[in-house]
Amino acid sequence: MRRTIFSVFTALAMLLTLSCLHDISDRTNALDPNSLANAGKCRIITVHYAANGSLFKSLDGGATWSPRAADYARSDCSASCIAASSDGKKLVAAWQVGKLYTSTDSGATWVLRDFTGTTNYWNHIICSADGTKLLAADYQTGLPGSGYLYRSMDSGVTWVQETALGQHYWGQVASSADGNKLAGVDPGLSYAYIWVNNGGGWTNSGDLDGGTPQQFNSVVYSSDGKRLIVGGQMDYIYISTDGGGTWTKSMGAGAGAFTFACSSNGMRIIAADNQNYTAGYIYTSYDGGATWTQRPSAGLRCWRGIACTLDGMNIVAGVNGGFLYTSADGGITWIERQGAGTVTCLAAVIYR
Secondary structure (H helix, E strand, O other), X not given: OHHHHHHHHHHHOOOOOOOOOOOOOOOOOOOOHHHHHOHHHOEEEEEEOOOOOOXXXXXXXXXXXXXXXXXXXXXXXXXXXXXXXXXXXXXXXEEOEEOEEEEOOOOOOOEEEOOOOOOEEEEEEEEOOOOXXXXXXXXXXXXXXXXXXXXEOOOOOOOEEOHHHOXXXXXXXXXXXXXXXXXXXOOOOOEOOEEEEOOOXXXXXXXXXXXXXXXXXXXXXXXXXXXXXXEEOOOOEEEEOOOOOOOEEEOOOOOOOEEEEEOOOOOOEEEEEOOOOOOEOEEEEOOOOOOOEEEHHHOOEOEEEEEEOOOOOOEEEEEOOEOEEEEOOOOOOOEEEOOOOOEOOEEEEEEO
């Protein structure tokens, strides 16, 4: 039973890694014709449990798929996380129970990074835009909730354990474009706590909602590190515009258990709601979370991971027990993509 709960949290932590890396000036609701014209040029790399447990890559916006790096695949456990530099060349990936791997050729070849000397349960990885600064979240080193955060400043060659934070059930982590502003959440806690590092060391944000139980699973940053978005199972999304100093509750995006993706300026947000592990809708906000629109064209599904391009227009999302879905118009319309197999949970990067 405990293992099942842990797996659920792990699945929720598998979402965007490349969504908030560079700043853009577009803050309007209008569709970007360049995004629509270039939809077929989008590149998507996914790590998810499919028929052969492999990593998949698409060079045409999800129309066709090919498995990559079969020697890296692990068919005996669920996929965990993947992150990429803004050009898609540098990758770092891991499986839920296993080791970290890095690639400098878009996933054609991989190097094992066995730096902990033990078995880790990786929930999430994030990296800076240039792919040099990495942050990895481990939720279990031995007993559940005994994981650490690990940082690398050299594209994953060497790593440092963030011992000052102590051991936690680390969920998702987030980074600004330069890798100097970081955040992490512990979904194993009963209240809404988030740890933020704005360059001067880690601080706990405290209770965001006056003692109301909130189990946060997801966190994303804008490229400049000013806009910080967190959410979880208890109906609300919380948004900070000052790097975690103060918070505003955002409502109107479903019932909870969200996974997120956002544009680089943090104004376009895509929230995948699975109604606490059953089925929910995808919601979009084009004004930084002030208002939300339900997107029924994506269907009522158990969403388990989502990612978007830097402008928030091209999106890939995964359905538990179903397939991948892509959108080229900011989440208004969706196409089912069966070429990468059936998804249990999804971690993906999408870029042009």
